[in-house]
Amino acid sequence: MTTNCHKPTEEEVDYVMAKMAASMAESGEDAFRKIFKFYKRRNPPPDLSNVIDFSRSAPSDQVVPAILDVGGVSDGEAARVGLQPVRDWRAFGLHGYPGFTFISNPFLRGSKPFWVTQCLKVYPQKPNVCNLDMHMSPSDTEDIWDKSVLSLSSGSPCGKTQAKTLLEKLRWVTLGYHYNWDTKTYSANHYTPFPADLHSLAFHVASACGSPGFNAQAGILNYYGCDSSLGIHVDESELAHSRPLLSFSFGRSAIFLLGGSRRQDPPTAMYVHCGDVMVMSGPSRLFYHAVPRIVAPPQGRPVFEAESCSPASSERDWAACCRYMQGSRVNVTVRQVLGPGQSFCLKD
Numbered sequence: 001m002t003t004n005c006h007k008p009t010e011e012e013v014d015y016v017m018a019k020m021a022a023s024m025a026e027s028g029e030d031a032f033r034k035i036f037k038f039y040k041r042r043n044p045p046p047d048l049s050n051v052i053d054f055s056r057s058a059p060s061d062q063v064v065p066a067i068l069d070v071g072g073v074s075d076g077e078a079a080r081v082g083l084q085p086v087r088d089w090r091a092f093g094l095h096g097y098p099g100f101t102f103i104s105n106p107f108l109r110g111s112k113p114f115w116v117t118q119c120l121k122v123y124p125q126k127p128n129v130c131n132l133d134m135h136m137s138p139s140d141t142e143d144i145w146d147k148s149v150l151s152l153s154s155g156s157p158c159g160k161t162q163a164k165t166l167l168e169k170l171r172w173v174t175l176g177y178h179y180n181w182d183t184k185t186y187s188a189n190h191y192t193p194f195p196a197d198l199h200s201l202a203f204h205v206a207s208a209c210g211s212p213g214f215n216a217q218a219g220i221l222n223y224y225g226c227d228s229s230l231g232i233h234v235d236e237s238e239l240a241h242s243r244p245l246l247s248f249s250f251g252r253s254a255i256f257l258l259g260g261s262r263r264q265d266p267p268t269a270m271y272v273h274c275g276d277v278m279v280m281s282g283p284s285r286l287f288y289h290a291v292p293r294i295v296a297p298p299q300g301r302p303v304f305e306a307e308s309c310s311p312a313s314s315e316r317d318w319a320a321c322c323r324y325m326q327g328s329r330v331n332v333t334v335r336q337v338l339g340p341g342q343s344f345c346l347k348d
């Protein structure tokens, strides 16, 4: 059979490829960047109807049930870090994203306030490092919580009325091996003890997700305001790429974009709500991702429904945490930096 379909010559293919590359270079836009900009857009706001919502979703072509190691964590161990028994977790994988697990709020009712208080009151304390240390003296960045708590704005959460407190200026905190944002490296001589409670939480979540023996050595807390975003990146500075990266989210919801191993791979958009946990392991450990948007809670709904008190902190502190969290999102990523037998180069 003959067709009049003409097989392109090598020159023609080269020409088309060169044109595509030139147009991408000109606009600086690949599929990931386009989708990032779409979800970040303010006016008009984007259509969010294609964003996967694991809190509502049932398994489909895209969303598959995750297989957890139910025996890897006892109910007592789970409860001690504020988690439900593993058999009750609603955990999902995504078709085409091997090693990615999304656990829809596995926390026990009433246990998130403990973790939120740690993120706002405890982890920003010395010897941990934060963005404010870059341009303020150590005495000024001591007691961020105490210096902020009384004047945390009680008005509309995203209003720009009052002067910002230190807590509202906090953008990141690093734990354990402190990430160097300039060199994009960790080093042996910039280390402080990793918080034992967070180590234990990460250890048990990793265990349930098929990565026993996870050793949390570095943490990055990101503090997002109503208009914050996080650009497209891959977390590859850790040397232990075979160990998972764990992510815990509190406060406002966000749109999270998960791409592929190539920068330009088009991403899948999903909601990340308060209490959700993501585990990136296997091939997904090195997939590109980004947070283009923080999402407002439905009108009048508090971020912490029915979790109004925390035995771990005073009423005053918890009320201040809630005020801050009405307009903010805190994400904690936990990383193992060194695998068994790995060490930093001598120059570090």
Ligand SMILES: O=C(O)CCC(=O)C(=O)O
Binding pocket: 220, 222, 230, 235, 247, 249, 256, 272, 289, 290, 291, 331, 333
């Ligand atoms: O905020 C998030 O959900 C993502 C944070 C993240 O990607 C990171 O800290 O590397």
Ligand SMILES: [Fe+2]
Binding pocket: 233, 234, 235, 289
């Ligand atoms: Fe990341």
